Each structure stands twice: as C-alpha cells, then as structure tokens.
C-alpha cells in the first residue's frame with residue numbers, strides 16, 4: 001500500500017496491510033468498504049485479551065507468525081471424502097475461501113423457484129441490491145470482522161423470497177489446502193417472510209492456516225432458519241467466526257455450533273430478537289484435547305417483547321485443552337415477557353484441562369423469566385463403575401459417558417438424519433481423543 | 436468357583452478406619468445358590484461391592500479366589516468379562532447412553548474376551564427378543580437411556596435383563612428383591628432360576644426371606660456385623676423369618 005496512513009499501525013496488522021491489493025473489478029462501494037475496514041483493523045490490531053469478549057482466546061500465535069491471505073491452491077475431489085453430510089443436499093464448496101464450481105457440482109441449480117443460492121462472488125457480479133445492502137449496511141463490531149471485510153474473497157448467499165420452503169439441507173463445505181495463509185469468507189442468509197431453510201456449514205482442512213469467517217443472517221417475520229456449524233479444522237489451524245443474526249417478529253432460529261477440531265477455534269454468535277415473539281434455540285458443544293483452545297461466545301439480545309431463548313452448551317476438555325463458554329443474554333427495557341434459559345455443562349478430564357464458563361444476564365425489563373446455570377465436573381465415578389461392572393473396558397466406558405454427555409446438546413436438532421450426522425462426527429472425534 | 440478366606444475390609448479413605456467386614460469365609464461351588472441374609476448395616480453391600488471391584492474399599496486381610504484366580508487383582512471390567520455379574524441394589528442412571536447400545540457393547544466386550552465373534556445389530560436384537568420373552572419383560576426399556584427415569588421396579592427388571600443377556604458364571608444379586616411388587620419379584624426369581632445351571636453359581640444378598648420362596652437356595656448364611664455368624668440350609672431362612680435377626684445377634688455375642 002502506498003498511501004501514507006495518518007494513524008499508528010499496530011505491528012501485528014502490518015503484514016495484512018502489506019498484503020492488501022485493491023481489485024479494480026469490484027464496485028466502488030465495496031472498494032471503499034474494504035479500505036475503511038482495513039484502516040480500522042490496522043489501527044486496532046488484534047483483539048486484546050483485555051477485552052471481555054476475547055478474554056479466553058489467545059491470538060498471540062497469529063501475531064508471532066502472521067498468516068496474511070495467500071494464493072488459492074488447486075483441490076482434488078478427494079478433499080471432500082469423509083466430511084460430507086451424505087444424502088441429497090444443495091452443496092456449495094468454498095475451497096481456500098473461494099467458490100469451487102467443480103466440487104460444488106449442483107450448487108444453486110435445484111433450489112425452489114423464489115430462492116437464490118450461490119456464491120457471493122456471483123451475487124456481486126449480478127450487482128444485487130439486497131447483497132450490497134446487507135454487506136454495506138451491517139455494522140459488525142470487532143477487528144476480525146473488519147479484517148474479514150477487507151479481505152473476504154468469497155462466500156455463499158442464500159436469498160429466499162417470502163413463503164419459500166427449502167426442503168433439502170443446504171450444505172456449505174469450507175475446505176483448506178493447508179497453504180499457510182488466512183482464508184476470509186463472508187456469507188449472507190436472507191429469509192423472506194415465512195420462509196424456511198436448513199444450513200449446515202462444515203469447516204475442515206489440514207495444515208497451518210487461519211480461517212476467518214463472517215455470516216450475516218436476516219430473518220423476516222415468521223421465517224425459520226436452522227443453522228448447524230461443525231468445526232473440524234486441521235490440528236494446527238486457527239478458526240475464528242462471527243455469526244450475526246437479526247430475527248423479525250415470530251421468526252425462529254435453531255442454531256447448533258460444534259467445535260471439534262483446530263488448535264484454536266472460536267465461534268461467536270450474536271443474535272438479535274428484534275421482532276416481537278422471536279425464538280432462538282442455540283445449542284452447542286466443544287471438545288478440546290492436547291493443547292487446543294475452543295471458545296463459544298454468544299450474545300442474545302432480547303430487543304422486543306415476548307422473545308424466547310433456550311441455550312445449552314456442553315463442553316469437554318482433556319489433556320491440556322482449554323475450553324470456554326461466554327454467554328450473554330440481554331433483555332431490553334421494553335422486552336417484557338421475555339423468556340430465557342441458559343445452561344452450560346462441562347466435563348473436565350484430567351488435572352491439566354481447563355474450562356471457563358461465564359454466563360452473563362443483563363435484564364432491564366421487570367416482567368421476564370430468565371435463568372442460567374453452569375456446572376463443571378468430572379466423569380461420574382458411579383456411572384463409570386456401572387459400565388465397567390458390565391465388562392466394558394475402562395477407556396471405552398469413559399468414551400461412552402463422554403459421548404452420552406455431549407449427545408444431549410444435539411437433542412434439539414429435529415431432523416433425525418442431521419442429528420445422526422452430528423453424533424457420528426462426535427463419535428469419530430471421541431475415537432481420537434487423547435486423555 | 437468362589438473362595439473367600441478371612442476377608443477383612445475397611446473404607447479406603449476417610450472413615451474412622453473401622454472394619455466393615457471382619458473376617459468373612461465363604462465357599463461357593465458351581466451349581467450352587469447361596470443366600471446371604473442379614474440386618475441393615477451388617478456389611479452385605481460392602482461384600483458385594485468388594486467382589487465386583489468397586490473403588491473405595493481397602494482389603495486389609497484375606498483373599499478372594501475366583502475360578503482359581505486372585506479376584507482382587509483383577510480390574511472390575513475384567514472380572515465382568517470373566518463372568519462375574521453384580522445386580523446393583525441402586526442401579527445407576529446414565530443420561531445420554533442408550534440402554535441397547537450399552538448392552539450390546541457389554542455383550543460384545545465379553546464375546547471378544549472369550550474369542551467369540553461380536554454380534555451385529557441384527558443378531559443382537561434376536562438375542563434381546565429371546566431373553567425378553569423368556570423373562571416376560573416388555574421392550575419399553577430398550578430405547579431409553581440406561582436407567583434414566585426408570586421406576587424402582589423397572590431398574591431391577593433391567594438388572595435382571597442384563598444378567599440374562601450376559602449369562603454370567605457367578606451372579607451376585609444385591610437386594611434385588613427389596614421394594615418390589617409381586618410381579619417384579621417373579622421376574623427376578625425367573626431370571627435367577629433360568630440362570631441356574633451346573634456350571635454357574637448365584638449369590639443372593641437379601642434382607643428378607645420373600646425371594647427365597649421362589650428361588651430355593653442350597654445354602655443360607657447369616658451376616659452380622661461383618662461376620663458370617665451362622666450357615667445352614669434353607670430351613671435357616673425360615674427360622675430367621677420366625678425369630679428375627681436378634682436371636683442370632685445373641686448367638687454371635689456369646690460365641691465371641
């Protein structure tokens with residue numbers, strides 16, 4: 001970059017500043033947005049652990065060994081083996097953060113009329129106003145969202161007109177070639193009044209890379225989105241993601257967030273119940289071992305009356321793993337009759353594993369039902385003995401109990417095939433658990 | 436089958452160091468059914484727990500041999516794979532673990548141990564159906580998490596069902612009969628009688644004589660304050676019922 005900046009640049013931001021190149025093919029509004037976002041990131045640098053939201057997540061490894069965006073690699077169809085949902089889906093593959101038509105096969109071709117599903121790149125070429133508005137007008141807080149705005153190379157867009165029901169799941173597969181680089185994607189979900197869709201996002205890869213992802217969702221009144229995220233990044237990878245959802249009147253979000261792999265993985269979900277009687281069910285699970293860190297950070301904002309939240313997060317830490325859940329629920333002054341329940345249950349296996357859990361309720365309305373509960377414990381010795389007394393070897397018995405513990409988080413997923421898929425992923429991960 | 440010699444046990448940590456079992460001697464041969472009776476607090480459950488390998492107890496003296504091996508050296512899960520089964524007085528609830536899944540893992544762990552091929556889902560289900568029919572138990576418990584939300588009677592039925600599935604060499608039933616209505620008691624009795632065979636042994640730990648009306652024991656022992664104070668045949672159980680444990684307490688007192 002040649003321009004002289006009129007503010008101090010944080011040292012960790014310098015490599016990213018240097019890697020930035022303007023793309024003359026992009027519309028002016030987007031070039032402006034990227035430039036503004038990059039400048040804000042350069043000034044702020046990485047989020048500090050002093051900021052409450054990042055207290056339990058260490059970005060120092062990235063500061064020491066930066067991963068600016070790099071070149072795209074070439075993928076073979078083999079990368080998808082073993083990560084796909086199975087069964088019929090509308091699949092879109094983002095390979096090193098770019099839409100891959102070869103791997104995606106049928107993406108976008110068979111969604112019901114009235115819905116558009118495809119890559120963000122294609123939507124930008126079409127100059128769709130809804131897409132511009134969502135990207136340009138959504139204020140997302142935080143330096144990593146700024147970095148994402150500066151660098152996102154692609155993403156997916158689901159745009160459904162009112163009353164559209166998309167029966168098959170939409171399957172987004174993020175794969176990484178493992179080239180040492182950061183991968184930035186930005187995606188949009190727009191559900192019109194009364195529309196329904198299920199989106200499953202799977203993140204996988206090998207090698208040392210940093211995936212930084214932003215997904216923005218807008219649910220019109222009565223819309224219903226089920227969103228399942230499964231993070232199975234490579235053992236040396238860093239994963240940071242922000243999901244920003246706004247729900248209209250009577251809209252419903254069923255969210256599930258599952259962190260199973262990556263040296264450092266963080267999912268942040270910000271959900272705003274903007275319309276009366278909106279409902280959010282947000283469940284999740286994380287499982288860390290080795291030196292891994294996993295973080296689920298949620299903020300649910302009851303901004304209108306009659307909203308309902310059900311949140312259940314289950315965590316397991318083994319080895320020297322460190323897991324954390326930070327869950328904020330805010331009920332605004334006029335959001336009467338809000339009903340929120342948050343539960344955080346955690347299992348610590350071994351003396352060196354750590355789990356932090358931090359519920360936070362901020363309630364400004366007086367006629368509300370809100371509760372939260374958190375627990376951190378060990379495997380139940382009586383249950384372990386019971387299983388062993390039936391001949392099940394100790395290690396298998398432990399896994400059975402851990403799996404049983406985590407399963408409950410998937411109970412809220414109504415679709416049996418999706419629930420089975422998740423339980424299989426959990427079981428596979430448990431099979432590799434080093435305690 | 437089972438040889439307990441001069442077994443002294445106390446709690447492993449905490450406690451007051453007081454012995455709970457104070458020198459138990461017991462021999463159980465294949466083909467036999469033994470009943471161990473005694474008042475609350477006499478050490479019946481402790482004996483069952485030590486035999487099954489529960490943590491928290493310390494054997495300070497004595498030995499236990501099972502099928503010629505030192506039982507106390509074997510981990511709990513190995514004891515089970517070697518054919519020892521304990522029906523729990525208080526079966527444990529295990530949320531998230533499906534009863535059928537659990538039981539199949541248990542059955543297959545035993546089969547692997549014996550060098551037999553594992554049962555696939557279909558074969559396992561056929562075995563389940565056969566055992567349920569034999570015991571006259573419904574299928575309702577199969578798809579629920581292990582013991583979660585089961586009534587007291589359902590939990591005991593589940594124990595007996597597991598026993599039938601695992602076909603142990605030595606089954607120890609810890610007060611499986613207490614608190615059961617007559618139908619559930621019949622299922623327990625049926626489970627025990629079905630298991631009875633020349634190459635198996637059964638130890639019934641019980642407070643009451645009731646179960647012994649359905650399962651005829653070969654030997655009856657009275658456990659009192661950590662010791663077996665009297666042994667005899669089934670007539671002893673009837674005598675206990677008539678005279679109560681108090682009579683034996685005196686006998687034990689004067690013998691000491």
Ligand SMILES: Nc1ncnc2c1ncn2[C@@H]1O[C@H](COP(=O)(O)OP(=O)(O)O)[C@@H](O)[C@H]1O
Pocket residue numbers: 446450455473474475476477478479480481482491
């Ligand atoms: N885990 C324990 N903690 C404290 N006391 C125990 C424990 N287990 C057994 N005891 C004591 O040992 C004695 C025998 O108990 P138990 O074996 O349960 O007898 P029973 O089954 O005949 O009722 C009782 O005095 C009981 O209080």
